[in-house]
Amino acid sequence: MPLVDTLCERLTAREPVAVIGGNTKSFLAGRLTDEPVSMRDHAGIVNYEPTELVLTAKSGTTLHEIESCLRDARQMLPFEPPRLGESSTIGGVMASGLSGPRRMHLGSARDCVLGVRLINGLGQHLKFGGEVMKNVAGYDLSRVSVGAFGTLGVLTEISVKVLPIPEKEQTQKLECSQAEALETLIRIGRRPYPVSAASWINQALYIRLSGAASGVESAAAEIGGEVLNAADQFWSELRDISAQEFKSPGRWLWRISVAPSTPTDALDAFCFDWAGGQRWITAPPNDYSPFERASRLGGHAICFDRHRGVGTGMQPLEPEILRLNRRVKEAMDPHGLINRGRLLEEATHANESC
Amino acid sequence: METGQLVAALAAGVQSERVLFREQDTAPYECDGLTMYKAKPKVVVLPETRDEVCHVLRTCKSLGVPVVARGAGTGLSGGALPHVDGVLLVMSKFSKILEIDEDARIARVEPGVRNLAISEAVSHLDLYYAPDPSSQIACSIGGNIAENSGGVHCLKYGLTVHNVLSVTIALDDGSIVTVGSDALDSPGYDLLALTIGSEGLLAVVLEITVRLLPKPEEMRVVMAAFDDVTKAGDSVGNIIAAGIIPAGLEMMDGPAVAAVEDFVKAGYPLDAEAMLLCEVDGTKAEVADELGRVEAILKESGATMLRIASNEEERLLFWKGRKSAFPAVGRISPDYYCMDGTIPRKHLSLVLRRMREMSERYGLRCANVFHAGDGNLHPLILFDANNPAEVKRAEGFGAEILELSVEVGGTITGEHGVGVEKINEMCVQFSSDELAQFHSMKAAFDPTGILNPGKAVPTLSRCAEFGKMHIHHGQMPHPELERF
Numbered sequence: 001m002p003l004v005d006t007l008c009e010r011l012t013a014r015e016p017v018a019v020i021g022g023n024t025k026s027f028l029a030g031r032l033t034d035e036p037v038s039m040r041d042h043a044g045i046v047n048y049e050p051t052e053l054v055l056t057a058k059s060g061t062t063l064h065e066i067e068s069c070l071r072d073a074r075q076m077l078p079f080e081p082p083r084l085g086e087s088s089t090i091g092g093v094m095a096s097g098l099s100g101p102r103r104m105h106l107g108s109a110r111d112c113v114l115g116v117r118l119i120n121g122l123g124q125h126l127k128f129g130g131e132v133m134k135n136v137a138g139y140d141l142s143r144v145s146v147g148a149f150g151t152l153g154v155l156t157e158i159s160v161k162v163l164p165i166p167e168k169e170q171t172q173k174l175e176c177s178q179a180e181a182l183e184t185l186i187r188i189g190r191r192p193y194p195v196s197a198a199s200w201i202n203q204a205l206y207i208r209l210s211g212a213a214s215g216v217e218s219a220a221a222e223i224g225g226e227v228l229n230a231a232d233q234f235w236s237e238l239r240d241i242s243a244q245e246f247k248s249p250g251r252w253l254w255r256i257s258v259a260p261s262t263p264t265d266a267l268d269a270f271c272f273d274w275a276g277g278q279r280w281i282t283a284p285p286n287d288y289s290p291f292e293r294a295s296r297l298g299g300h301a302i303c304f305d306r307h308r309g310v311g312t313g314m315q316p317l318e319p320e321i322l323r324l325n326r327r328v329k330e331a332m333d334p335h336g337l338i339n340r341g342r343l344l345e346e347a348t349h350a351n352e353s354c
Numbered sequence: 355m356e357t358g359q360l361v362a363a364l365a366a367g368v369q370s371e372r373v374l375f376r377e378q379d380t381a382p383y384e385c386d387g388l389t390m391y392k393a394k395p396k397v398v399v400l401p402e403t404r405d406e407v408c409h410v411l412r413t414c415k416s417l418g419v420p421v422v423a424r425g426a427g428t429g430l431s432g433g434a435l436p437h438v439d440g441v442l443l444v445m446s447k448f449s450k451i452l453e454i455d456e457d458a459r460i461a462r463v464e465p466g467v468r469n470l471a472i473s474e475a476v477s478h479l480d481l482y483y484a485p486d487p488s489s490q491i492a493c494s495i496g497g498n499i500a501e502n503s504g505g506v507h508c509l510k511y512g513l514t515v516h517n518v519l520s521v522t523i524a525l526d527d528g529s530i531v532t533v534g535s536d537a538l539d540s541p542g543y544d545l546l547a548l549t550i551g552s553e554g555l556l557a558v559v560l561e562i563t564v565r566l567l568p569k570p571e572e573m574r575v576v577m578a579a580f581d582d583v584t585k586a587g588d589s590v591g592n593i594i595a596a597g598i599i600p601a602g603l604e605m606m607d608g609p610a611v612a613a614v615e616d617f618v619k620a621g622y623p624l625d626a627e628a629m630l631l632c633e634v635d636g637t638k639a640e641v642a643d644e645l646g647r648v649e650a651i652l653k654e655s656g657a658t659m660l661r662i663a664s665n666e667e668e669r670l671l672f673w674k675g676r677k678s679a680f681p682a683v684g685r686i687s688p689d690y691y692c693m694d695g696t697i698p699r700k701h702l703s704l705v706l707r708r709m710r711e712m713s714e715r716y717g718l719r720c721a722n723v724f725h726a727g728d729g730n731l732h733p734l735i736l737f738d739a740n741n742p743a744e745v746k747r748a749e750g751f752g753a754e755i756l757e758l759s760v761e762v763g764g765t766i767t768g769e770h771g772v773g774v775e776k777i778n779e780m781c782v783q784f785s786s787d788e789l790a791q792f793h794s795m796k797a798a799f800d801p802t803g804i805l806n807p808g809k810a811v812p813t814l815s816r817c818a819e820f821g822k823m824h825i826h827h828g829q830m831p832h833p834e835l836e837r838f
Contacts, residue, residue, distance in 0.1 A: 049698075049700065050594075050595060051591035051592075051594050051595045051699070051700070052698055052699060052700060052729075053594060054698075074597060097539070097544075103538070104538075107512065107516055108538070108539065110539075110544055110547060111512065111515075111516050120791060122787075124787040124791070126785070126787055126788045126791055127785075127788065128788070130763070130764065130765050131698060131763060132696040132697065132698060132728070132729050132730075132763075132764050132765055132768070133508075133509065133696070133727075133728035133729060133730075134504050134508065134513065134696045134725070134728050134729070134730045134765075134768035134769050135696055135765040135767070135768060136501060136502045136551045136765075136767050136768065136769060136770070136771055136772075137765050137766050137767050137772055137776075137780060137783055137784075138772075138780070138783075138784060138788070138792050138810075138811065139548055139551070139552055139556075139792055139795050139796075140502070140515070140547045140548060140550065140551050140552075141548075141791070141792075141795070143515070143544055143547035143548075144543055144544050144545075144547055144548050146544065146547075147539070147543070147544055148543055148544075152543070163599065164594070164597035164598070164599065165597070166597075167597060186457045189459055189568065190456070190459070190479070190480060190481070190568050191568055191571075192568045192569065192570045192571050192635075192636060192637060193637065194636060194637070194640065211636070211640055212636075212639070212640045212643040212644055213643070214639035214640060214642065214643040215636055215637050215639045215640025215641075215643060217639070218637055218638070218639040218640075219637060257537040257538060257539050257540075258536075258537050259458055259535075259536035259537055260458065260538070261455075261457050261458040274538060277537060277538045278538070298535055298536055298537065299535065299536075299537040300535075300537065300540060300541040302541075314541055314542075315541035317541055317542045320529065320531040321531065321533070321541075321542055321545070322542070324531065324533075324543075324545055324798075324799070325542045325543050325545070327798035327799070328543050328545070328548070328795070328798055329543075330798065331791075331794040331795045331797065331798040332791070332794075332795075334794075343542075344542070
């Protein structure tokens with residue numbers, strides 16, 4: 001029996017169901033209670049027409065396959081999702097909702113999703129959104145399912161907005177402190193430069209410019225600094241969270257999401273991305289204080305460590321927001337059958353560990 | 355429930371001069387921008403504070419009285435159509451811009467602030483708010499949240515959902531919660547995405563934080579005429595295939611061009627079957643580069659005439675024509691009915707051909723305005739509202755266009771919302787299980803269903819009555835229901 005039918009049947013019979021994609025992000029957002037089924041066999045690009053700027057694929061299709069198909073047509077996923085392993089699937093990309101450096105310019109995974117098919121907790125295979133850029137019929141359940149780690153429904157098919165690969169890309173490297181980098185970006189942010197990524201790491205600010213060659217060159221001349229060689233490798237390592245700086249033995253890696261203009265002294269970040277909106281810190285094992293620190297700054301934290309023992313590693317939710325989250329979960333999966341143990345389930349547990 | 359009793363309960367928490375119930379006072383609110391549908395609300399409340407909004411919600415919830423929130427009343431789907439037994443919550447007094455943070459490039463505003471007023475307030479900082487629905491001079495940001503409004507620049511800059519960081523909302527029980535934050539994402543489910551475009555069915559918006567963008571250094575627009583609609587449509591695909599995402603890419607057909615030119619004198623080509631406006635923006639160098647490429651592509655695609663606006667004044671005039679398309683059509687017909695389907699662009703010529711057939715069959719003229727870049731089609735059906743038979747035909751024509759949009763893989767509404775207008779067509783686009791899922795999401799926020807009831811999502815029995823249920827796998831859903 002096809003995988004989708006099996007899952008529908010199991011949910012209809014009120015059996016718990018756990019799903020994963022390529023199993024590359026299982027260390028995030030809690031541990032599954034039940035034995036997971038991989039969606040990898042539910043794969044294939046369903047529809048891709050470059051001039052419509054839309055690609056539709058079954059959720060088990062690998063990110064690798066989608067990106068190489070797009071590259072052939074000189075297009076790309078606008079949000080540069082992290083590639084945490086070869087087996088990463090588009091379903092997992094959307095379920096985790098993670099986005100890479102280009103997010104500050106072209107939007108996040110959630111911004112780029114146009115439609116999904118999913119199996120809800122009643123075992124019904126449903127379709128929301130579609131394959132067009134503008135669609136306001138019904139609640140936006142496709143975007144709500146991005147970043148839900150599969151807890152609102154098993155994603156089976158995803159339609160995503162794609163964009164042309166820019167004609168030219170060039171990265172300017174400006175040596176400066178983190179605080180100076182933020183000041184520079186606040187200034188640059190007021191100008192209409194074609195900035196597609198802005199990150200600070202190892203005492204230098206890196207600004208990637210993308211677009212028409214003339215526009216990139218004129219902006220680069222105004223921004224200054226030196227042209228970075230091997231820029232593709234630099235951005236890939238940042239995108240994939242694989243740069244050497246992210247490996248800090250004996251400490252846990254945390255991602256902090258804050259307003260980009262948040263002062264740098266508020267957090268001891270070793271790196272920021274998204275012009276200051278995404279900051280990376282490390283903390284001793286079992287130290288959950290980043291939750292509290294992020295929350296004081298009006299942001300939130302996610303623990304990225306693979307060895308974390310307890311909790312979901314996700315920011316505990318404010319009571320009112322938690323109440324709404326629970327109700328949304330109940331609306332999609334009234335019997336609480338899908339991906340038990342992930343995202344919401346242990347939120348209170350992690351809170352206690354603070 | 356007696357009007358007097360409801361008024362007294364509301365006036366216990368809202369100054370009585372802002373609780374309107376006499377017919378002459380409530381009549382101005384009987385419809386929004388979709389004037390085909392009218393209903394007098396039992397009571398109109400114009401709250402000035404959050405406490406007053408919450409009082410109204412708590413009162414209505416305890417009495418089981420429907421609440422319909424209304425912004426500027428410019429909506430085109432009847433989303434703010436009053437409920438005859440309910441309260442119309444008019445948010446126009448929430449009109450303050452609360453904070454502008456130029457470093458963070460955000461603005462915190464109240465829901466009654468007009469869309470354009472935000473851009474005007476930050477213009478001296480060389481910033482602006484990107485989504486620009488054609489009604490931006492009048493429509494409110496609160497209404498934009500309800501409808502997830504787009505605009506002529508949304509292919510490049512996105513819809514409301516892409517340009518809002520957070521909203522503070524009042525729930526059905528009068529509690530207040532902020533979804534989203536000043537950070538680029540928030541923990542838990544994306545309640546912000548759920549709220550935006552929910553047509554006032556989930557919550558009442560009290561405050562919005564929007565992202566501001568730096569004004570482009572330069573904007574240039576090129577106008578192209580075509581003797582064939584298909585060629586014009588193909589030229590759009592050719593521009594995108596060349597890797598260019600224009601800031602704006604708009605198309606109008608011959609009848610729309612004629613109506614606009616007569617009204618605005620924008621210099622539009624009267625002999626064209628279709629006309630395209632393509633805007634590129636960015637730094638001076640970028641714009642010069644892209645403009646040259648766009649021109650070349652349009653020529654290759656068979657444009658019969660090309661004109662680049664020579665200065666800012668002419669650029670604004672070109673756009674004025676496009677943005678005046680609706681009122682211009684309003685001058686050549688007693689009434690018009692604006693549709694809002696979105697289609698995969700490749701089906702444009704098929705859809706236009708089928709619409710011409712429908713136009714003949716229904717005996718009604720139709721002018722087309724098209725957000726060509728993103729496939730959002732606005733056919734304007736011309737009719738006379740004083741002629742009941744024409745009204746019926748216009749509705750039939752419109753419904754058939756929407757069904758055609760779904761048939762070719764599109765949607766019944768790209769940016770205007772479902773409201774009351776397209777509620778039947780929701781039965782065509784969604785299966786009964788999908789509609790049931792929407793209803794349970796509604797119940798998650800508003801279990802007693804007091805917020806804007808009867809809009810946006812049809813009941814299953816309504817769909818059965820409408821007789822055009824979405825057929826899933828060849829099976830009629832809910833075979834137990836009687837059909838007509």
